[in-house]
Amino acid sequence: MLNELTAKMLHPCGECPIRHRAVCARCDDAEQARLDKAKFYRSFEAGQTVIWAGDQMEFVGSVVKGIATLTQTMEDGRRQMVGLLLPSDFVGRPGRSTATYDVVAVTDMVMCCFRKKPFEAMMAETPHIAQRLLEMTLDELDAAREWMLVLGRxxxxxxxxxxxxxxxxxxxxxxxxxxxxxxxxxxxxxxxxxxxxxxxxxxxxxxxxxxxxxxxxxxxxxxxxxxxxxxxxxxxxxxxxxxxxxxx
Amino acid sequence: MLNELTAKMLHPCGECPIRHRAVCARCDDAEQARLDKAKFYRSFEAGQTVIWAGDQMEFVGSVVKGIATLTQTMEDGRRQMVGLLLPSDFVGRPGRSTATYDVVAVTDMVMCCFRKKPFEAMMAETPHIAQRLLEMTLDELDAAREWMLVLGRxxxxxxxxxxxxxxxxxxxxxxxxxxxxxxxxxxxxxxxxxxxxxxxxxxxxxxxxxxxxxxxxxxxxxxxxxxxxxxxxxxxxxxxxxxxxxxx
DNA sequence: TGTCAACCTTGACACAGATCAAAACGCGCG
DNA sequence: CGCGCGTTTTGATCTGTGTCAAGGTTGACA
The missing domain is CATH 1.10.10.10 (Winged helix-like DNA-binding domain superfamily/Winged helix DNA-binding domain)
Structure with a gap:
C-alpha cells in the first residue's frame, strides 16, 4: 500500500521510459495530457498475483518496469505460460470484463493503469490509441504463433x-x-x-x-x-x- | 482462371454470408458501398497455395467459403500449423508487406479480397474497420493462446x-x-x-x-x-x- | 470391372523427456 | 557462523509418442 502511494507520483508521461513503445506511443500532446490525468500507478512485489483468471478486471494498463507472466491452468494443475509481459506490454482486453489468464509479477513491477471504462471511452474517441493497440496485438499474435512452433515441434x-x-x-x-x-x-x-x-x-x-x-x-x-x-x-x-x- | 471470373460476380455485400462476422461487420451503408466497389473475389482449389511465407502480399481479404491453413515450416521440414482459417476469418496484416506464414487452401475456397494499399487507406479513414479488426485480432490471440496450452501440456x-x-x-x-x-x-x-x-x-x-x-x-x-x-x-x-x- | 494413387490403420521397437528420488547449492536470518 | 528453506542439479527408471515398416481402404478413372 505504501508502495502504491510512492509509485503514484512516479513521473509525468513526458519522461516515461516506455513512452515510445506503449499503447500511448502514437498519441499527440493533447491526447497524452488527457491520459496523464487519468493514469495511476500500481506496484506489485515479486510473486504477487496481479489478477486471477475469471476475476473482474477494473483496469487495463502497461507494464512500466519489471516482468510479469500470463498463465493458464488446467483443473488438474498442469500449467502453461501463454505470454511474458515485459516493459511496454499491455495488460487487459478492452471490451471484456473478466480476465482470461492469471497475471503474476515475476519481479517487482510497476504498471501504469487506467480504469477500464474511461479508457474504453478514450479509445473510441482517439483513434491513435486503437491504432497502436491493433499494432501491438498483431505483434503479440505473431509472437504467440512463433511460440506454437516452439511448443509443437x-x-x-x-x-x-x-x-x-x-x-x-x-x-x-x-x-x-x-x-x-x-x-x-x-x-x-x-x-x-x-x-x-x-x-x-x-x-x-x-x-x-x-x-x-x-x-x-x-x-x-x-x-x-x-x-x-x-x-x-x-x-x-x-x-x-x-x-x-x-x-x- | 475461369474459376476466378465466375467467382468475381459472386454477390453484392448485401447478401454476403459472412457479412455479420467479417472485418466489414461494423460498417455502415456508405462504408459498405465503398468496400463493395473495391472488392474482388478469388477462388482457390483444394490443395492450392494462396501465398508462401516471405512472398510479397498485394492483397488482404476474408475467407468467404471453404477452409485454409496457416503454417510455419522449419528448414529441416518440421511443420506447425498456427491457424485454421474458416469463413469470415481475415488473411493478411495491414502495415506489413510480406506474408509471415504459408496459406494453403484445404478445400475449394473463395476469398473476398482488397488490394492492400486502398484497404489501408480505408482503414485509416473508417474507424469501424479498424475496430472490428482489433476485435477479431484479439479473438485470434485468445485462440492462439488456448492452442499453446493444447500444444504444451x-x-x-x-x-x-x-x-x-x-x-x-x-x-x-x-x-x-x-x-x-x-x-x-x-x-x-x-x-x-x-x-x-x-x-x-x-x-x-x-x-x-x-x-x-x-x-x-x-x-x-x-x-x-x-x-x-x-x-x-x-x-x-x-x-x-x-x-x-x-x-x- | 480392375488398377492406381492417395490416404489411413496397425504393429514392433526406440528414444526423448517425464517421473521419482536424493543430494547440493545459495541466501536470508537468528 | 550455522541453520533452514527454496531452488537447482543430478541420477535411475519408466512411459508416451516417434520412427520405421507393412498392409488395408477408398475413390477416381480407364
Missing part, C-alpha cells in the same frame, strides 16, 4: 535455446542494441517458470541448460545471469533460420 | 479431442446452434494436417482417433465424417473445464 534443447534467444533479443532491444555477437543478460525466471513457458518439466530445463553450458553455447554467472558468447550460435541451436525469426 | 488423446471440439463448436456456430448434445460434422483435414496442427505424427493421430472411437467418444461415417454422441463427453476428454473453454 522443437526439442527440449531447441526450446531452451529459443527462450534464451527471445529474452536476449528483447533485452538487446531495450538497450537499443542489436542482438548479435556476445550478449549478457539477467534471466528473470525460475527453472519452473521456464518449464511452464516451454511445456517441459523443471528437471528437463535444468538438464538442457547444463547441456548448453557444457557445449559452450552459454555460460552462467550464478544461476540467473546468462552469458552468450555468440548469439548466432544460440540462434542456430534454437533451430531458427539464419536471421533468428520474429522480433519480439 | 495436453496428451495426444486430449489434443485430438480438443481439435474435434474446436471444429464442432465452430461448425455449430456457423449453423447458429449451440455446441452440446449430439453433433455431426465433416472433418475437412487429412490426418497429416491434423498432426501438423497438434504437434503430433500422423500415426499417433490415427491411433488416438481409433482409441476415441473404441471408447465411444466419437464414431465415424467414412473417414472424414465425425459423429459426436455427447459433446460434453468430448469436452471432458479434451481436458477442458466444464464449459469447454473459449469460443472460437
Amino acid at each position: 522443437k526439442t527440449a534443447r531447441e526450446k531452451i535455446a529459443s527462450l534464451l534467444a527471445v529474452i536476449a533479443r528483447r533485452d538487446a532491444a531495450l538497450h537499443l542494441r542489436e542482438a548479435r555477437g556476445a550478449i549478457e543478460f539477467k534471466l528473470p525466471l525460475t527453472r519452473e517458470a521456464m518449464a511452464d513457458y516451454l511445456g517441459l518439466t523443471l528437471e528437463t530445463v535444468s538438464r538442457q541448460i547444463s547441456g548448453l553450458k557444457k557445449d559452450g553455447v552459454i555460460s552462467l554467472k550464478g544461476k540467473r545471469h546468462v552469458i552468450v558468447p555468440d548469439y548466432d550460435r544460440l540462434s542456430e541451436e534454437a533451430g531458427d533460420d539464419a536471421d533468428g525469426g520474429i522480433l519480439v | 495436453k496428451t495426444a488423446r486430449e489434443k485430438i479431442a480438443s481439435l474435434l471440439a474446436v471444429i464442432a463448436r465452430r461448425d455449430a456456430a456457423l449453423h447458429l446452434r449451440e455446441a452440446r448434445g449430439a453433433i455431426e460434422f465433416k472433418l475437412p483435414l487429412t490426418r497429416e494436417a491434423m498432426a501438423d496442427y497438434l504437434g503430433l505424427t500422423l500415426e499417433t493421430v490415427s491411433r488416438q482417433i481409433s482409441g476415441l472411437k473404441k471408447d465411444g467418444v466419437i464414431s465415424l461415417k467414412g473417414k472424414r465424417h465425425v459423429i459426436v454422441p455427447d459433446y460434453d463427453r468430448l469436452s471432458e476428454e479434451a481436458g477442458d473445464d466444464a464449459d469447454g473453454g473459449i469460443l472460437v
Whole structure:
C-alpha cells in the first residue's frame, strides 16, 4: 500500500521510459495530457498475483518496469505460460470484463493503469490509441504463433535455446542494441517458470541448460545471469533460420 | 482462371454470408458501398497455395467459403500449423508487406479480397474497420493462446479431442446452434494436417482417433465424417473445464 | 470391372523427456 | 557462523509418442 502511494507520483508521461513503445506511443500532446490525468500507478512485489483468471478486471494498463507472466491452468494443475509481459506490454482486453489468464509479477513491477471504462471511452474517441493497440496485438499474435512452433515441434534443447534467444533479443532491444555477437543478460525466471513457458518439466530445463553450458553455447554467472558468447550460435541451436525469426 | 471470373460476380455485400462476422461487420451503408466497389473475389482449389511465407502480399481479404491453413515450416521440414482459417476469418496484416506464414487452401475456397494499399487507406479513414479488426485480432490471440496450452501440456488423446471440439463448436456456430448434445460434422483435414496442427505424427493421430472411437467418444461415417454422441463427453476428454473453454 | 494413387490403420521397437528420488547449492536470518 | 528453506542439479527408471515398416481402404478413372 505504501508502495502504491510512492509509485503514484512516479513521473509525468513526458519522461516515461516506455513512452515510445506503449499503447500511448502514437498519441499527440493533447491526447497524452488527457491520459496523464487519468493514469495511476500500481506496484506489485515479486510473486504477487496481479489478477486471477475469471476475476473482474477494473483496469487495463502497461507494464512500466519489471516482468510479469500470463498463465493458464488446467483443473488438474498442469500449467502453461501463454505470454511474458515485459516493459511496454499491455495488460487487459478492452471490451471484456473478466480476465482470461492469471497475471503474476515475476519481479517487482510497476504498471501504469487506467480504469477500464474511461479508457474504453478514450479509445473510441482517439483513434491513435486503437491504432497502436491493433499494432501491438498483431505483434503479440505473431509472437504467440512463433511460440506454437516452439511448443509443437522443437526439442527440449531447441526450446531452451529459443527462450534464451527471445529474452536476449528483447533485452538487446531495450538497450537499443542489436542482438548479435556476445550478449549478457539477467534471466528473470525460475527453472519452473521456464518449464511452464516451454511445456517441459523443471528437471528437463535444468538438464538442457547444463547441456548448453557444457557445449559452450552459454555460460552462467550464478544461476540467473546468462552469458552468450555468440548469439548466432544460440540462434542456430534454437533451430531458427539464419536471421533468428520474429522480433519480439 | 475461369474459376476466378465466375467467382468475381459472386454477390453484392448485401447478401454476403459472412457479412455479420467479417472485418466489414461494423460498417455502415456508405462504408459498405465503398468496400463493395473495391472488392474482388478469388477462388482457390483444394490443395492450392494462396501465398508462401516471405512472398510479397498485394492483397488482404476474408475467407468467404471453404477452409485454409496457416503454417510455419522449419528448414529441416518440421511443420506447425498456427491457424485454421474458416469463413469470415481475415488473411493478411495491414502495415506489413510480406506474408509471415504459408496459406494453403484445404478445400475449394473463395476469398473476398482488397488490394492492400486502398484497404489501408480505408482503414485509416473508417474507424469501424479498424475496430472490428482489433476485435477479431484479439479473438485470434485468445485462440492462439488456448492452442499453446493444447500444444504444451495436453496428451495426444486430449489434443485430438480438443481439435474435434474446436471444429464442432465452430461448425455449430456457423449453423447458429449451440455446441452440446449430439453433433455431426465433416472433418475437412487429412490426418497429416491434423498432426501438423497438434504437434503430433500422423500415426499417433490415427491411433488416438481409433482409441476415441473404441471408447465411444466419437464414431465415424467414412473417414472424414465425425459423429459426436455427447459433446460434453468430448469436452471432458479434451481436458477442458466444464464449459469447454473459449469460443472460437 | 480392375488398377492406381492417395490416404489411413496397425504393429514392433526406440528414444526423448517425464517421473521419482536424493543430494547440493545459495541466501536470508537468528 | 550455522541453520533452514527454496531452488537447482543430478541420477535411475519408466512411459508416451516417434520412427520405421507393412498392409488395408477408398475413390477416381480407364
